[in-house]
Amino acid sequence: MSFDWLNAPCAQPDAALAEAARAHQLQLTKPPGSLGMLETLAIQLASLQRTPRPSADRVWISVFAGDHGVADEGVSAFPQAVTGEMVRNFASGGAAISVLARSLGASLEVVNLGTVNDPGEIAGVRRAIIAPSTANFCVEPAMTEAQLQAALAAGAESVRLAQAANAQLFLGGEMGIANTTSAAALASILLHEPPSSLAGAGTGLDPAGVLHKVTVLERALARHAQATRALEPLRCLGGFEIAALVGAYIAAAQAGLPVLVDGFITTTAALAAVAIQPEVRAWLLFAHRSKEHGHSRLLRALDAEPLLDLGMRLGEASGAASAVPLLRLACALHAGMATFEQAGVSTA
Numbered sequence: 400m401s402f403d404w405l406n407a408p409c410a411q412p413d414a415a416l417a418e419a420a421r422a423h424q425l426q427l428t429k430p431p432g433s434l435g436m437l438e439t440l441a442i443q444l445a446s447l448q449r450t451p452r453p454s455a456d457r458v459w460i461s462v463f464a465g466d467h468g469v470a471d472e473g474v475s476a477f478p479q480a481v482t483g484e485m486v487r488n489f490a491s492g493g494a495a496i497s498v499l500a501r502s503l504g505a506s507l508e509v510v511n512l513g514t515v516n517d518p519g520e521i522a523g524v525r526r527a528i529i530a531p532s533t534a535n536f537c538v539e540p541a542m543t544e545a546q547l548q549a550a551l552a553a554g555a556e557s558v559r560l561a562q563a564a565n566a567q568l569f570l571g572g573e574m575g576i577a578n579t580t581s582a583a584a585l586a587s588i589l590l591h592e593p594p595s596s597l598a599g600a601g602t603g604l605d606p607a608g609v610l611h612k613v614t615v616l617e618r619a620l621a622r623h624a625q626a627t628r629a630l631e632p633l634r635c636l637g638g639f640e641i642a643a644l645v646g647a648y649i650a651a652a653q654a655g656l657p658v659l660v661d662g663f664i665t666t667t668a669a670l671a672a673v674a675i676q677p678e679v680r681a682w683l684l685f686a687h688r689s690k691e692h693g694h695s696r697l698l699r700a701l702d703a704e705p706l707l708d709l710g711m712r713l714g715e716a717s718g719a720a721s722a723v724p725l726l727r728l729a730c731a732l733h734a735g736m737a738t739f740e741q742a743g744v745s746t747a
Contacts, residue, residue: 572716
């Protein structure tokens, strides 16, 4: 196992199909641009999917779960056992993303990368165990090189499975107590900004809890201040599930599979993926603006305009799943509306 595959070139969006889709939109029975982002979504998907009739019917959702050593610092309102318990809940169909996936007719894959409270073998859960949790990054790097390689590869494997299922759209989700702390640390070092501008309430910290979280992050960033090159920020401050998302996003871009990015944690993974492979950015659509403090800053850094702003902050890919119907509507309008000529409608 190595990191070499990360450097393989990404697929290129089809500029000619984007232009053809744009020209088609101008012929539809509406004022130009009057459907706003629904028009640009259809154009973007036509380019990414390399087809004049884009579709979001076949959706693949991978939820990556992993525990974090930094939970030892008391940065979460929930106990660490919840991660393993939620893996079981995902698989049994009781979690929000489970309900959303069923409603969308989407394929839902749950990947256990390592939990302190290991639920064991569960039908519907792919075990890709790396360790019970990352290390406490206030004390040492979160991952070894081998662990980082394994996490990245687990994400790439999910994309391979999505391709085998002929998916048209990839959604990544995450579960891991204390992972907003890890994401804030990673975002802080990637953006060269203080953790106070990125750390939020996570699962429900009160103001004192957020202040404590910032203090923990400041300690961690002081320890890993030199971890600025290549994969070092991800290795030193990331989580197994965050690294898996990074691997998935890079693999999806290499494979030419469009990605719908969820909230704060997945957008941090997207930022890390783009830092490693800038061409990944073209393959990313952004579902929603999370209520989690710091997400808007990440979106600005990626020049991203999200589709929804519903005050969500659950994770699990729930925000991304909630935006899928908009993509489907954009595709339906692109394919189903009459042109001015077909409808006999005057253009002037």
